[in-house]
Amino acid sequence: MYSKQLVSIVVPVYNAEKYISKCVNSILNQSYQDLELILVNDGSTDQSGEICKKFAQEDSRIRVVHQANAGPSAARNLGIGMATGEYLQFADSDDFIESDMTERLVKSMENHNDLVICGYKKILKRENQIISSKVFRIEQAGEYELEEFLQNFSELYQDYYIHFNWNKLYRTQILKEAALSFDTKVNWGEDLLFNLQYIEKCRKICISQDTPYYYIDSNSSSITSQFRSDxxxxxxxxxxxxxxxxxxxxxxxxxxxxxxxxxxxxxxxxxxxxxxxxxxxxxxxxxxxxxxxxxxxxxxxxxxxxxxxxxxxxxxxxxxxxxxxxxxxxxxxxxxxxxxxxxxxxxxxxx
Structure with missing residues (x-):
């Protein structure tokens, strides 16, 4: 049986009044109850801040902090600084997670692993209508020493399993001792840069075939649908x-x-x-x-x-x-x- 360790879950929140409740409830209803939820309200101009405040009044595991709008990287960095858990997990405010995601990640971390990477489900929505859904399951499941993991790095990289922060569980101690943070000057790809820094600090990494995270693509701002001058x-x-x-x-x-x-x-x-x-x-x-x-x-x-x-x-x-x-x-x-x-x-x- 794995030991009960506190997990800090950081969620940046910006104008998410339409979906923040589903995200928060999916976290609060986790089978793994030893967690603290850190909601960072990044200068929302809608009712997101009030919704977060109400949740915090109803559940003592929630901590809410408000900051002037500075972007998700700054919000996540603030959340890392506030985290007191043994492990740290991220989620985006418009997504949600399966009821045992945190428990599964913690179990995978217990065998002296420093990082767990899992798959996810992508749901494409336009105007509140589900257009498509796809399961992204990692085939290279197992536990790897860092050198072995790196030799198979590009197989994971080409399928975007390295790029995100929300399909992973980190050790808070490693993050804080190495003073790792998201680059606030980078507005696209900052998750990848953060993960590359963290991976170099790991000794052992677990890859899970689980797909407990629901990534909701509900806007048309992808790199293939909008013009980016940079x-x-x-x-x-x-x-x-x-x-x-x-x-x-x-x-x-x-x-x-x-x-x-x-x-x-x-x-x-x-x-x-x-x-x-x-x-x-x-x-x-x-x-x-x-x-x-x-x-x-x-x-x-x-x-x-x-x-x-x-x-x-x-x-x-x-x-x-x-x-x-x-x-x-x-x-x-x-x-x-x-x-x-x-x-x-x-x-x-x-x-």
Whole structure:
């Protein structure tokens, strides 16, 4: 039987009045009751703060703190500083968790593990309607010494199991002794940077096949649906940091390197697509200028072999990059965008 240890669960809250109650109730109703719930109200302008306050009045395990709006990273950092539990868990205010998630994570942590990583269920919602749902289950279940875990790192990385904070259980002592925190200057990908720092402090890591977290995608702000002017720079920072992490830990070799670079080149293709987003407002001349900038980046040209080892689309894109054919790349994505728009129009017509 595992020992009862206090678990601190940190939830940043910002204008979440529509769904914070479901999130909080899913935590309070956990089969594992030895927990403290830290709700950080990040300057909400709706009733979120009052809802959190009411929950705290009804359950002594809840602590609520209010701060001026500073973003989820600052909110999580404040929560880490307040945490008194042996273990620390995160959740987002618009998500919820299964009734035994915390218990399962704690059980997995007990065998001298410093980190537990689990799968999750993604529910896509638009206008309160469920569009689709998908289970993300990790196949590489088991307990790994850090060196062995790192040799299989890219298998988890390519499926985004490393990137998030809410599918994990951390040791609070490690976080505080290493003074780890989320980078408040990074507004996308900060979870990944945080996790890379933490992983390097671990001796043993458990991977669970459980999928007890419900990630609700209820907005259209994903990188594929909105234009981000800083997407390429952000991608380069994230992937560059991860590449250096692998090199620093002697794990940038063999299959690990191959899978990581395949992931990297796919993200570069996403950066190309971003320039053709209808919301970008970019002129054809500006798009060509940005295409040229990406094509000439030495980190991109240094990964050409991994474009050529990909699918036919990536091979073709790699050829355009290698030959510096900006106009051909522009034409390629223009045609692809046109075909995509026709397809979407037909689908809407038949709905």
């Amino acid at each position: 997407l390429f720079e952000n991608m380069q920072m994230m992937q560059g940091t991860t590449r250096e992490f692998l090199r620093r830990n002697q794990a940038y070799t063999g299959k690990n390197k191959e899978l990581f670079e395949q992931f990297y080149t796919s993200r570069i293709v996403t950066c190309f697509w971003n320039l053709f987003n209808p919301k970008s407002g970019l002129t054809p001349q500006h798009i060509r200028s940005q295409l040229k900038k990406i094509m000439q980046d030495e980190r991109v040209t240094g990964s050409l072999d991994f474009f050529h080892s990909g699918n036919m689309d990536k091979k073709l894109i790699g050829t355009f990059i290698k030959r510096k054919w900006v106009d051909m790349l522009y034409l390629y994505f223009s045609v692809k965008r046109f075909i995509r728009q026709i397809t979407v129009h037909k689908e809407k017509k038949w709905v």
